[in-house]
Amino acid sequence: MPLLWPLSVPYAAAARLRAAAYTSGVLRQRRLEARVISVGNLTVGGTGKTPMVLWIAEHLLAEGKKTGILTRGYRGEPAKTAGSASGGAGAEGAESTSDEAQLIKARLGAHVAIGVGADRFATGRQLAREGVDWLILDDGFQHVQLARDVNLLLIDASDPFGGGRVLPAGRLREPRSALARADIVVITRSDHAPAVETLIRRYTQVPIFYAYAQPQPVRLAGSSGGAYPGKEDPAARSKRLFAFCGIGNPGAFVSDLRAWGFHLAGSRFFRDHHRYWQGDIQAVEREALAAGAEGLICTEKDIFNLSGCRAQTLEIRYCPITMQAPDGEGLWRAIQSKALAAANAAPK
Numbered sequence: 117m118p119l120l121w122p123l124s125v126p127y128a129a130a131a132r133l134r135a136a137a138y139t140s141g142v143l144r145q146r147r148l149e150a151r152v153i154s155v156g157n158l159t160v161g162g163t164g165k166t167p168m169v170l171w172i173a174e175h176l177l178a179e180g181k182k183t184g185i186l187t188r189g190y191r192g193e194p195a196k197t198a199g200s201a202s203g204g205a206g207a208e209g210a211e212s213t214s215d216e217a218q219l220i221k222a223r224l225g226a227h228v229a230i231g232v233g234a235d236r237f238a239t240g241r242q243l244a245r246e247g248v249d250w251l252i253l254d255d256g257f258q259h260v261q262l263a264r265d266v267n268l269l270l271i272d273a274s275d276p277f278g279g280g281r282v283l284p285a286g287r288l289r290e291p292r293s294a295l296a297r298a299d300i301v302v303i304t305r306s307d308h309a310p311a312v313e314t315l316i317r318r319y320t321q322v323p324i325f326y327a328y329a330q331p332q333p334v335r336l337a338g339s340s341g342g343a344y345p346g347k348e349d350p351a352a353r354s355k356r357l358f359a360f361c362g363i364g365n366p367g368a369f370v371s372d373l374r375a376w377g378f379h380l381a382g383s384r385f386f387r388d389h390h391r392y393w394q395g396d397i398q399a400v401e402r403e404a405l406a407a408g409a410e411g412l413i414c415t416e417k418d419i420f421n422l423s424g425c426r427a428q429t430l431e432i433r434y435c436p437i438t439m440q441a442p443d444g445e446g447l448w449r450a451i452q453s454k455a456l457a458a459a460n461a462a463p464k
Contacts, residue, residue, distance in 0.1 A: 156257025
């Protein structure tokens, strides 16, 4: 938006100064008594952070690590109760505020602790006190006040730099020069993007890997939301479906569905983290029926925001996804290597 471009200049300058103050030590980062892996991005909107958080958590759990996840939650709202290494109290509180936390709990159960709230140092410190020794910082690239051992940056191959301009004129949260803070870059939604690699290499020489979303069997939530996990619907790809979602990058959801072989009659988008009410679903269903749809489909995250809203005629489906990395072993080795190097360099 050209008219907003002048506002991007002070925004970008402030972002640079803030990051530089922490990386140079002028402002002191707070360090937790646990290894911290940050997963983040440069742009507003989804780049696959939650699937990557799940991918890392599953690897840590497979190695027997006591694992926790720190997430800001919707608008930074704290959980009702503090995080718990058992996954109990923290996960219960997480259910009231954060669709991401609910999705993580649904996928990983009590095996992982979840800390929800804007003060991720406070929630992380409590989880560390309860025995968690590895923490994943969800959406943490700009949360520079918290020290991390591994800074993992995701770049969406389909829209790597959000139009090239910083907020509010573009979708960049901070200038491209922030790439220099990354320890590892993962290009998502692709397994080969040499042009994006060339752009990244202007700012950093860190290892670059690829990852993309892999669909799992479609599941039925029935005519009401919240029925999780729901039974599988093997016939979903043979039906004309109407897509709806409230996520950061809704266009990517539609593109993925088409790439995975779904037949779409249309789509309707809501704001990120949208909490649906009955009128929303009625409006979606009317539009879907008018377009000749035979069913509705949303993201797995949307299921946790439906709050029992009911569709009268069409069944609601969702498509779980997992993150696939062509060189998954290499990516995991790079994460481990950086974490070990950070541990050895930490003050004794």
